[in-house]
Amino acid sequence: MGAAGGRGVLVAALLGAALGSVSADPAVHTLAEVLFCQPDKPSLGLTLAFDAEQLFWFNFPSSKWLPGLPDGPAWPEAIETPDELLQDASLCKDLLELLTQIATGPLPIPEAKGIPVADVFLLQPLQLGHPNTLVCMVGNVFPPAITISWQRDGVPVTEGVTDVTYTPTEDLGFMRFSYLAVTPRTGDIYACIVTRERDNVSVLAYWVPQNPAPSDVLGTAVCGAVMALGTLMALLGLGLLLAARRRTHGKWGQR
Structure with missing residues (x-):
């Protein structure tokens, strides 16, 4: 990741944990808590995700965790109080300012960008x-x-x-x-x-919505296709049988 002109993004915390059942080839999962700060909006962001599925996100203006889904469970209050998170956010901003000065120095670092x-x-x-x-x-x-x-x-x-x-x-x-x-x-x-x-x-x-074929129309189309295929296979088999008989008669005639 790079930063230029104070426009970089600092990922301040990234926690990965592999979880899985005990087996010959256990499934690997990732639990990630990511805090970022940047000059763009939003200036601060904090998310807890499991296998790229958002579980919770922290609302900095209201200083509270919110579930990723409207009907999701509430955040356990005993884990990471808002005061601790605000201290981490302040540290993130300080590090961003320091890294921005380094990135815009005599040897500027190109900024990393992704095309959405x-x-x-x-x-x-x-x-x-x-x-x-x-x-x-x-x-x-x-x-x-x-x-x-x-x-x-x-x-x-x-x-x-x-x-x-x-x-x-x-x-x-x-x-x-x-x-x-x-x-x-x-x-x-x-x-x-x-x-x-x-x-x-x-x-x-x-x-653009594609008009789905009704089940009866689809069933009729499938039956018609099967019948046509069956007729084609029957004609093909008859043709091969006639060709084989002609070759057999030709051999007997030569003898």
Whole structure:
């Protein structure tokens, strides 16, 4: 990771632990608690994740842990009090200032950047006219300073949007999710727009509902395809049989 012009990101704490059942080839899991500070917004971030799934994140303005999911369990208050975390955040800022001075010295260090990659998909199987949720998953995020917005048919959408804070990944980058409550209809065009304002970079990912084939139509199509294949195989077998008989008669005629 590098920093230039005071724009770098300092990952102040990264804790990895391998957990798994005792077996010949045990599964390996990662528990990571990542604290970062940066000149961009958000200036501070703290997340606890398990296998890239966010469990908790710390809300610095309110000085409390919040679950990654709205209905998730509460954070055990006896573990890492807010005062301890605020001290860590202060240390992170001091280290960031020091490293920024070093990175912008006589031999500047190039800044590490990742081009965000967005993917949009439905949370539940598609049923036209029924409520559902669109998910915009953004990976390869570094530094963690992006905004996610939605559009429907080219018109910005703000209602029904739920954004999740940054989740650390194994490559020391981040990923982020945004959710949009939708009722898909034929002809809709949804767009997830990921913007990195510092260098004016935007990435778009589109989603268009594909009309699923009804089960009876699909069943009829499958039966028709099977019958056609069976007929073709029967004709092919008959042709091979006739060819074999002709070759046999030809040999007897030559004798």
